[in-house]
Structure formats: C-alpha cells, structure tokens
Amino acid sequence: MSEDKETSLLGRKFSRRTALTLAGTFGAGMALGGGGALSARELAEGDQTVEFYGEHQAGIATPQQDRLHFAAFDLTVSKAEEIRDLMRAWSDAAARMCAGKSVGGGNDAFVPPEDTGEAQDLTAGRLTVTFGFGPTLFEKDGKDRFGLASRKPEALQEIPDLPGDNLDPELSGGDVCVQACADDPQVAFHAVRNLARIGRGAAVIRWSQLGFGRTSSTSSAQKTPRNLMGFKDGTNNIRAEDEDLMDNYVWVREGPAWMQSGTYLVARRIRMLIEIWDRSPLLEQEQTIGRHRASGAPLGKEDEYDKVDLEAKGPDGLPLIPMDSHIRLARKDQRERILRRGYSFTDGMDSKTGQLDAGLFFISFQRDPHRQFVPLQRRLGQNDRLTEYIQHTGSAVFACPPGVRRGGFAGESLLA
Amino acid sequence: MSEDKETSLLGRKFSRRTALTLAGTFGAGMALGGGGALSARELAEGDQTVEFYGEHQAGIATPQQDRLHFAAFDLTVSKAEEIRDLMRAWSDAAARMCAGKSVGGGNDAFVPPEDTGEAQDLTAGRLTVTFGFGPTLFEKDGKDRFGLASRKPEALQEIPDLPGDNLDPELSGGDVCVQACADDPQVAFHAVRNLARIGRGAAVIRWSQLGFGRTSSTSSAQKTPRNLMGFKDGTNNIRAEDEDLMDNYVWVREGPAWMQSGTYLVARRIRMLIEIWDRSPLLEQEQTIGRHRASGAPLGKEDEYDKVDLEAKGPDGLPLIPMDSHIRLARKDQRERILRRGYSFTDGMDSKTGQLDAGLFFISFQRDPHRQFVPLQRRLGQNDRLTEYIQHTGSAVFACPPGVRRGGFAGESLLA
Numbered sequence: 001m002s003e004d005k006e007t008s009l010l011g012r013k014f015s016r017r018t019a020l021t022l023a024g025t026f027g028a029g030m031a032l033g034g035g036g037a038l039s040a041r042e043l044a045e046g047d048q049t050v051e052f053y054g055e056h057q058a059g060i061a062t063p064q065q066d067r068l069h070f071a072a073f074d075l076t077v078s079k080a081e082e083i084r085d086l087m088r089a090w091s092d093a094a095a096r097m098c099a100g101k102s103v104g105g106g107n108d109a110f111v112p113p114e115d116t117g118e119a120q121d122l123t124a125g126r127l128t129v130t131f132g133f134g135p136t137l138f139e140k141d142g143k144d145r146f147g148l149a150s151r152k153p154e155a156l157q158e159i160p161d162l163p164g165d166n167l168d169p170e171l172s173g174g175d176v177c178v179q180a181c182a183d184d185p186q187v188a189f190h191a192v193r194n195l196a197r198i199g200r201g202a203a204v205i206r207w208s209q210l211g212f213g214r215t216s217s218t219s220s221a222q223k224t225p226r227n228l229m230g231f232k233d234g235t236n237n238i239r240a241e242d243e244d245l246m247d248n249y250v251w252v253r254e255g256p257a258w259m260q261s262g263t264y265l266v267a268r269r270i271r272m273l274i275e276i277w278d279r280s281p282l283l284e285q286e287q288t289i290g291r292h293r294a295s296g297a298p299l300g301k302e303d304e305y306d307k308v309d310l311e312a313k314g315p316d317g318l319p320l321i322p323m324d325s326h327i328r329l330a331r332k333d334q335r336e337r338i339l340r341r342g343y344s345f346t347d348g349m350d351s352k353t354g355q356l357d358a359g360l361f362f363i364s365f366q367r368d369p370h371r372q373f374v375p376l377q378r379r380l381g382q383n384d385r386l387t388e389y390i391q392h393t394g395s396a397v398f399a400c401p402p403g404v405r406r407g408g409f410a411g412e413s414l415l416a
Numbered sequence: 417m418s419e420d421k422e423t424s425l426l427g428r429k430f431s432r433r434t435a436l437t438l439a440g441t442f443g444a445g446m447a448l449g450g451g452g453a454l455s456a457r458e459l460a461e462g463d464q465t466v467e468f469y470g471e472h473q474a475g476i477a478t479p480q481q482d483r484l485h486f487a488a489f490d491l492t493v494s495k496a497e498e499i500r501d502l503m504r505a506w507s508d509a510a511a512r513m514c515a516g517k518s519v520g521g522g523n524d525a526f527v528p529p530e531d532t533g534e535a536q537d538l539t540a541g542r543l544t545v546t547f548g549f550g551p552t553l554f555e556k557d558g559k560d561r562f563g564l565a566s567r568k569p570e571a572l573q574e575i576p577d578l579p580g581d582n583l584d585p586e587l588s589g590g591d592v593c594v595q596a597c598a599d600d601p602q603v604a605f606h607a608v609r610n611l612a613r614i615g616r617g618a619a620v621i622r623w624s625q626l627g628f629g630r631t632s633s634t635s636s637a638q639k640t641p642r643n644l645m646g647f648k649d650g651t652n653n654i655r656a657e658d659e660d661l662m663d664n665y666v667w668v669r670e671g672p673a674w675m676q677s678g679t680y681l682v683a684r685r686i687r688m689l690i691e692i693w694d695r696s697p698l699l700e701q702e703q704t705i706g707r708h709r710a711s712g713a714p715l716g717k718e719d720e721y722d723k724v725d726l727e728a729k730g731p732d733g734l735p736l737i738p739m740d741s742h743i744r745l746a747r748k749d750q751r752e753r754i755l756r757r758g759y760s761f762t763d764g765m766d767s768k769t770g771q772l773d774a775g776l777f778f779i780s781f782q783r784d785p786h787r788q789f790v791p792l793q794r795r796l797g798q799n800d801r802l803t804e805y806i807q808h809t810g811s812a813v814f815a816c817p818p819g820v821r822r823g824g825f826a827g828e829s830l831l832a
Contacts, residue, residue, distance in 0.1 A: 069762075109699035116694055117646020117709055118760075170767060185628040189644075189762055193772065197694055205772070208764045212601040228605070230533020278532055278613055283525035293533055344534075346485075346605055347764070348624045351586060356609065356621070 048123035048183075052095040054403040055261055056251065057410065059128030060339070060365050061240035065181040068211035068343040068361065069188035070267065071196065072174025072396055073203040075137070080146040083137075084415040086202045090131070090178075090195055091409035097187075100124035103194045116197065118190050125184035129191055131410040132177040132265050132398025151414060153255040155264055155368040156399045162374070163381030164392060171269055171394030174206045179265070179363070185210070207394070209269065211343025211361045224296060224304060228272055228344050228358055229389070231289050232296035235304055236331070238339045249337045249372065250365050258413035261402035263365045266338075266373045269345075269394030272359035277389045288385045290325030298327065324385040336376040338364040359390065369397055464539035464599075468507075468514040470819040471677055472667065473826065475544030476755070476781050477656035481597040484627035484759040484777065485604040486683065487612065488590025488812055489619040491553070496562040499553075500831040502618045506547070506594075506611050507825035513603075516540035519610045532613065534606050541600035545607055547826040548593040548681045548814025567830060569671040571680055571784040572815045578790070579797030580808060587685055587810030590622045595681070595779070601626070623810070625685065627759025627777045640712060640720065643776055644688055644760050645805070647705050648712035651720055652747070654755045665753045665788065666781050674829035677818035679781045682754075682789045685761075685810030688775035693805045704801045706741030714743065740801040752792040754780040775806065785813055 050058050077083060093103045100123060104114025138152035139145070158173075180191040189210075196205055213225065227233040238245045252259045277285070286292055286299060296304035300312050300320040310328055312320040321328050346358035366372040381387060401411045408416075466474050493499060509519045516539055520530025554568035555561070574589075596607040612621055629641065643649040654661045668675045693701070702708055702715060712720035716728050716736040726744055728736040737744050762774035782788040797803060817827045824832075 108697075109702075110697050112695050113646070113698050113701070113709070115646075116644075116690075118642045118644050120642060120646065120710065186642075186760065189628075189760075189774070193690070193774075196772070204770060205765055208772075210762065210764065212605075226534045226536060226602075228532075228534050230529070230531075230536065274532075274609070279528050281524075281526050282529050285529070286525075293529070294536065344602065344605075346626065348626065349621055354620060356612070356624075358605070358609075 048125055049099055050124075050126050050128050052091075052098040052129070052404065053406050056263075056403045057130045057400055058098070058403075059130035059179055059181050060250070060263060060341070060400065061246060062126075062128050062181070063240070064213060064341055065126050065128070066183045066213035067181065067185040067188050068213075069180045069185070069192045069208065070211070070361065070363075071178045071180075071192045071208040072134070072206045072267075073176045073178065073196075073199065074206045075175045075203050077202045078145075080148060080415060082202060083146060083411075084409075086199055087131070087411045087415060088409040089198050091404055093194060093198055094129035094131075094191070094410075095404075097191050097194065098124060098127045098129060103198070116190065116194055119187050122184060122187055125182040125187040127180065127182040127187050127191060129195075130177075130179040130181075130265075130400060132179070132400040133411065133414070134174050134176065134396065134398050136173065137175045148414070151256055151258065153259050153399055155252075155255055155370060156397065157370060159266065159369065159374060159395050159397050162377050162392070164387045164390075165381070165395070166391045166393055167395050168393050171207050171209075173396050174398075176203065177265065177267070177396065177398045185212075209267075209345060209361050209394075210347075211345045213343060227360055228274065228346075229277055229285070229289075231285075231291060231293055232304060233360075234340060235291075235296055236308075238337060240339065245337070246339070249367060250339050252367050254367075259399060259401060260413075263367065263400050264369050265398045265400050266362075266364045266366070266369050267394070267396045267398075268362040268377075268392050270360045270362050271357060271391045271393045273355075273389050273391065274358055275355050280389075287322050287325060288389065290321045290327035299325075322385070324383055326380070326384050326386045329380050329384050330376065332379065333375070336372045338366045338372050338376070340364050365400070464541055465515055466540075466542050466544050468511040468545070468820065469822050472679075472819045473546045473816055474514070474819075475546035475595055475597050476666070476679060476757070476816065477662060478542075478544050478597070479656070480629060480757055481542050481544070482599045482629035483597065483601040483604050484629075485596045485601070485608045485624065486627070486777065486779075487594045487596075487608045487624040488550070488622045488683075489592045489594065489612075489615065490622045491591045491619050493618045494561075496564060496831060498618060499562060499827075500825075502615055503547070503827045503831060504825040505614050507820055509610060509614055510545035510547075510607070510826075511820075513607050513610065514540060514543045514545060516543075519614070532606065532610055535603050538600060538603055541598040541603040543596065543598040543603050543607060545611075546593075546595040546597075546681075546816060548595070548816040549827065549830070550590050550592065550812065550814050552589065553591045564830070567672055567674065569675050569815055571668075571671055571786060572813065573786060575682065575785065575790060575811050575813050578793050578808070580803045580806075581797070581811070582807045582809055583811050584809050587623050587625075589812050590814075592619065593681065593683070593812065593814045601628075625683075625761060625777050625810075626763075627761045629759060644690065644762075644774055645693055645701070645705075647701075647707060647709055648720060649776075650756060651707075651712055652724075654753060656755065661753070662755070665783060666755050668783050670783070675815060675817060676829075679783065679816050680785050681814045681816050682778075682780045682782070682785050683810070683812045683814075684778040684793075684808050686776045686778050687773060687807045687809045689805050689807065690772050690774055696805075703738050703741060704805070706737045706743035715741075738801070740799055742796070742800050742802045745796050745800050746792065748795065749791070752788045754782045754788050754792070756780050781816070 050062055096103055102115035135156050135158050139149045178195055180188045182188040224232040224235050250263050252262045291298055297306055298308040310321055314320050342360050342362040345361045350357040364373055401413055404410050466478055512519055518531035551572050551574050555565045594611055596604045598604040640648040640651050666679050668678045707714055713722055714724040730736050758776050758778040761777045766773040780789055820826050
C-alpha cells in the first residue's frame with residue numbers, strides 16, 4: 001500500500017493486486033496483532049487486536065471495551081457508487097487500524113501524511129469499528145436519494161416520538177454511523193478522526209459522542225459495572241457468548257437478503273438529572289430502580305443474581321419491587337430483550353442550567369427495534385419512576401450490515 | 417465517620433475525635449490502599465493509591481495518570497470561615513477518595529447517600545486531587561471579598577492578554593480549581609462530582625474539562641506520548657523525579673509564607689485546528705514543530721533524545737530547525753522552564769464550524785507564571801509557526817498551596 005499517495009481515498013482504484021495484498025495482510029497474521037507496528041513487549045501484554053473481518057461486524061458481540069467514540073455522518077455525495085467507494089475506503093482503513101496499523105502507507109514529505117499519527121506506537125487497544133446505515137440513507141424528505149429506497153428494511157424505521165423525549169435534532173439521526181470502541185481513548189479518537197478525514201468531500205460528521213466504560217481495566221474485581229447513578233447496570237443483559245440468545249434477539253434472519261446476519265443499532269443519549277438524583281434518599285433511589293444499590297440484589301434479596309420475585313410483598317402488603325420500578329417494567333415482556341452496550345458520558349457543564357451534562361449513552365442491538373426497543377421504551381417512558389431523573393436528548397437508529405469478508409467492505413451486500 | 421449524616425458538609429463541626437480518626441485512617445494503613453473497600457484481588461493488581469498528604473500536593477510531581485477531570489469553581493459564600501469549612505470538607509473527602517474509599521460513612525435509607533456510588537468496587541485508580549486558588553479569591557472587581565487581599569502573592573496575577581488568544585470567558589478563570597487525575601475516567605468524574613455536591617451552597621462549577629492521557633496503560637512501550645498533532649510531546653519536559661529542577665522551576669520558595677512549597681498552575685485550553693493541520697504536508701508539519709514526526713528526533717537528527725543543534729544548517733544554507741519552529745522558540749530561555757502536565761481533549765463537534773473541537777488542555781506548574789509561562793507564551797504567540805494551527809480558547813491561573821498535613825486541609829496555611 002505504500003505506493004498509494006492519495007490523501008482522499010474516494011478516487012482510489014482498488015486493483016486486484018491491492019485486494020490480494022489486503023487478503024494476505026489480514027489473513028493468518030491477525031492473531032499475532034497485525035505484525036509490523038507492535039513490539040515484542042506489546043505482544044507480551046496480550047492480544048490487543050480484534051478481528052475486523054467475519055460473519056458479523058465486530059463491536060457487537062465483542063466484549064465491551066473501555067472507551068467509545070461514536071460518530072453519525074451525513075453524506076454529501078449524490079450517487080450510490082460514491083457511497084460504495086466511501087465504504088470501501090473506510091473498511092480498508094478500519095481494518096488497518098483494528099490491526100494496529102497506520103492508515104495508508106509511507107509518509108512523503110511533500111504531501112499531507114495519510115495517517116494523522118497520534119496512535120503511532122500505541123497498541124490497537126482492542127479497537128473495533130462498526131458501521132451502520134440510517135433510514136435517511138434510503139429515503140429523506142420523501143426522496144430516494146441514491147436509488148436504494150426499495151431495499152430499505154421494514155425494521156429500519158425512524159424511532160417514533162416516545163414518552164418523555166426531549167430530543168435535540170443536532171444530537172439525533174444521521175445517514176451512516178461509526179461506532180469506534182477501544183480500551184484507549186486516543187485510539188478510538190484516532191479512528192473516527194481518520195475516517196472523517198478519509199470521508200472529506202463525501203461525508204461530514206453530524207454529531208459525535210465520547211463515552212467511557214463503566215468497567216475499569218484497573219479493576220478486574222468488578223463484574224457488573226455501575227452507571228453514573230451508582231447502581232449496577234446490566235445484571236440481566238444478554239451475554240454475547242450466549243449464541244442462542246444472540247440468534248433469538250440480535251442477529252437478523254428476516255427482511256432483505258443484504259441484512260442477514262446483521263443487526264439494528266439504537267442509540268439514545270440519556271441525560272441523567274444528576275443533581276436531582278443525588279438529593280433523593282437511598283430508599284427512593286432503590287425503589288426507583290428495584291434493586292439495592294450496594295449489592296445490586298433485587299429488593300428483598302441478598303445477591304445480585306438472586307431471582308427477581310415480582311410477587312414478593314413487604315410487611316405492609318405492598319410489592320417489594322414497586323409497580324413503577326425500572327426493573328419490573330423493563331422485564332415485563334421477554335420478547336423485547338435487547339443486547340445493551342452503552343457507555344457513560346459527561347460533556348461538562350450545561351451552560352443553560354449550570355448543571356453537569358452527564359448520563360448514559362445507551363446503545364442496544366436487536367433484530368427489530370420496533371418489536372424490541374420501541375415497545376420497551378414506550379412502557380418505560382410512560383410508567384417508569386426513573387423517568388423523573390432522566391431525559392432522552394438524542395436518538396438514532398441504524399442498520400448494521402453483516403460482517404465484512406476479506407477483500408470486501410462493510411455494506412457490500414447492499415451497495416456492490 | 418459513619419454517624420455523620422449531614423449531606424452538606426459545610427456546617428460540619430470537626431471535633432478532635434474526628435481529627436484523630438482521620439489521622440489514624442490515613443496513617444500507616446495508606447500504603448496498603450486505604451483498607452476496607454479493596455479486595456485482595458485489587459491489592460494484588462498493584463498499589464492503586466497515591467498518598468494525599470505530604471509536603472507538596474499530589475498530582476504535580478505524581479507520574480501522570482491517564483485521565484483528567486478539571487473543574488474551576490466560583491465561590492458563593494461571603495466569609496473566609498466558610499471557605500475554610502469548604503476546604504476542610506473537600507480535603508477530607510479527597511483524602512478518602514484517593515484512598516479508594518467512599519465519601520462519608522453509612523447509607524441510611526431515609527437520606528440521600530453521602531457518596532454517589534459510581535466508584536464503588538473500583539480501585540482508587542491512582543486518583544490525585546489537587547486544589548488551587550485563583551486571583552479572584554483575593555480580589556474581584558476591586559473588592560476584597562474575604563479579607564484575603566493582603567495575602568495575595570505577587571506571582572498570582574491574571575495571565576495577561578497574549579498574542580493569538582481567542583479566549584472564551586466561560587472557559588476561563590475561577591476562584592478555586594480542582595484537578596482530579598486518575599487512570600479511570602469514572603474515578604476522576606466521581607471525585608469532581610462528589611466535591612461539587614459537597615460544595616453545594618458554597619461553590620458552583622464555572623467550567624470543567626475532561627482530558628485523556630496521551631499515554632496508554634495498554635502500551636508500556638510508549639515513552640514520550642504523542643499529542644493530537646501526531647507528534648511526540650514532552651521530550652524535554654522537566655522530569656518530576658529530578659528534584660533539583662523541581663526546586664529550581666516548580667516549588668515556590670519566595671512570596672508569602674503560606675505558599676512555601678506550593679506552586680502555580682497555569683491552565684490553557686488550546687484548540688488545534690485539526691482539519692487545517694491534517695491538510696499540511698509532512699515537511700511543513702515537521703518544520704513547524706522542529707522535529708521529525710515518526711522518531712521525535714530534532715530535524716536533521718536520528719534519535720528523539722539527540723541534542724537539539726540550533727546552529728545546524730542544511731545544504732541550502734538555511735537553519736535545519738527553522739527560525740519560527742516551535743522547539744527553537746520554546747527553548748530560547750532556560751529560565752522559563754516549566755513542568756507540563758497536560759491532557760488531550762476532544763469535546764465533539766463545534767456546531768458553529770462543523771469541525772472537531774479537540775486539542776491540548778495545557779497544564780503547567782511553575783514557581784512564577786509571570787517569569788516562566790507568560791514570557792514563553794508571549795514569544796511563542798508572536799513568532800511560532802504553530803500559531804497558525806492552534807487557538808488558545810481558555811485560560812486560568814491558580815496558586816496551589818503546599819501539601820496537606822494529616823488532620824489538616826488544603827489551603828490551611830492561608831485560611832486557618
């Protein structure tokens with residue numbers, strides 16, 4: 001690749017030779033961390049790479065990394081071929097970065113460097129890059145922009161207005177999303193920045209969100225992470241290693257052929273009204289969630305994983321787990337199960353209110369948002385006591401196509 | 417402490433018994449990580465605590481952690497005693513958090529929890545909390561607000577307007593600063609959030625800044641970290657373990673008695689015009705900095721630590737390290753050396769320009785900002801070629817008092 005000096009990759013021709021080079025580069029060598037850039041010491045620190053290619057896109061069933069940089073792009077091109085070129089260039093760059101390599105090849109002194117350089121010498125940090133297509137890619141303001149409208153999946157409808165929404169259009173929507181996750185924020189930032197740069201002239205960032213893991217690499221003692229309300233969050237989440245659950249609730253098996261083995265991503269920026277929450281008594285907090293804060297156990301139980309008993313009553317005859325508590329309402333319908341993979345965020349002060357702008361950047365993956373996320377959230381938004389303490393300020397939905405084959409690109413089944 | 421149920425700590429009386437408890441709690445047990453909250457497994461992961469008490473405040477000579485949450489507060493009290501109560505409550509809470517403990521004691525169901533809980537089960541993550549006092553604490557709009565004006569150090573003047581400044585007053589100044597650094601962003605966030613909560617009624621956050629380390633805990637192979645321009649940054653920084661340099665350039669030995677062994681903190685939010693930088697040829701980038709990007713070597717040399725030769729000329733007779741390059745101008749006067757301890761930041765998109773709002777949150781420590789930082793930055797702002805690619809958008813200066821003695825509090829020498 002080092003002979004390739006073009007800084008905008010959109011016009012790049014992908015020769016058979018390039019394709020073969022790619023196949024070789026990302027073939028057998030992957031397990032060793034992608035080679036070249038990594039020192040023996042880094043390799044000794046453990047495998048820092050996650051395979052980019054495969055049946056499903058990485059970053060969905062992948063064990064959650066510590067940091068997130070999520071970006072939603074609007075396309076500025078006019079033809080489907082240009083989207084294809086973009087996705088090819090992005091996939092190539094993403095595969096290189098996930099393997100711990102720089103974008104592009106050599107650095108000629110007289111042209112801008114192809115890679116912006118801030119991740120040089122860093123490991124891949126388990127980077128994954130996951131792509132998705134928003135409803136507006138298929139149809140926007142009633143217009144079939146790219147001739148793709150007939151291929152739009154039934155399941156890819158905009159998320160409807162939901163109770164309690166307070167959405168900012170500038171933090172919602174987007175034609176294409178990029179979810180970059182890594183254990184190192186500089187690696188995640190580097191990925192989004194370089195994709196934005198490669199996309200120049202074809203795509204502009206509409207909004208982006210940084211998140212931090214609710215886990216900590218410095219604490220292997222922590223099992224279920226805590227959110228910024230101080231509660232364990234994810235006790236009953238789908239485990240990505242449970243293939244039956246993933247097949248039942250996450251991987252798509254219906255709709256258009258191009259989405260088979262893909263999934264749908266719902267992103268919701270959920271601001272927590274932290275100052276109000278922090279002034280609530282512990283009892284109120286625990287009754288809002290339905291769990292004990294310290295242990296994570298369902299109310300009335302001892303251990304985090306004790307069975308939730310929705311019938312149990314206290315000495316006053318009232319349900320131990322209140323009717324409007326979050327876990328009671330969230331568990332109502334097993335058909336709505338989703339794979340959650342969100343991150344905490346804080347974006348400093350809200351200058352309008354002088355309060356911390358912080359919360360949960362909720363990400364879920366599911367086979368059909370309108371049978372899983374939407375009814376779940378509609379019920380929560382209407383009845384959940386937690387609604388007093390949160391506001392959904394951003395919303396988006398994307399179709400994440402299946403995984404990328406070597407020599408191929410993300411979205412090939414739709415765009416090729 | 418568990419009997420103490422007050423959620424605002426400002427009114428708290430510190431009895432002799434409390435002081436003794438504190439002394440015991442933070443005495444001999446410290447090296448083991450502060451006890452209680454940490455499991456054997458966490459202890460086995462290495463010492464995750466940094467001592468809060470000592471001759472100097474922690475977070476200055478401490479090896480740099482991976483994450484930053486910096487907050488500047490404005491005081492809303494009217495008497496010096498109230499500031500003293502605040503600093504005492506803050507110091508107590510900071511010491512507990514740095515030792516890996518929760519703020520406050522037990523959790524009564526009928527009152528709001530004293531600790532917000534999101535760091536429970538996490539290690540201390542090498543948390544340090546560093547306090548500083550801004551010029552406005554001593555005098556604001558010509559008013560001696562707290563009777564402290566006569567104790568204001570000569571060195572604590574506002575940073576004057578400097579060439580190339582494009583400051584946002586909402587990202588500048590502040591009466592008191594809190595620099596929280598940790599290897600885990602959730603731990604750093606937890607510290608600032610809980611201090612803000614304790615300070616309710618006495619102090620409000622004026623602005624805050626998140627930063628991420630340019631180092632990576634997943635890559636011990638990286639020595640000098642890279643900034644978001646892709647260049648190694650800090651090759652010739654003062655090493656905190658070099659006590660002679662620290663005594664010469666960082667720790668205060670002049671001015672009022674209360675500042676002895678303290679230091680001055682300068683914070684500058686330096687936005688990088690990333691899109692412009694990324695379009696510059698490598699040669700231009702390297703001539704702007706004065707170093708090779710890949711190796712970090714001075715131009716014309718091979719190795720990062722090769723001596724910078726400002727006399728060397730190229731075949732064209734021109735200086736190899738251009739007259740307007742950053743390293744030439746930054747090295748001009750040895751008396752201006754500073755300890756830099758900055759973090760990269762990205763705050764998403766600038767909605768006005770549609771560009772990434774990212775750069776360097778510059779923090780430096782020095783004996784006298786007006787003899788070190790100010791002349792250095794004035795020269796850089798006037799002549800540095802780098803000025804084309806950056807904008808200073810925030811500015812603040814704080815007097816960081818000396819370290820805290822057990823049973824004492826930060827700023828005791830000023831406020832007691």
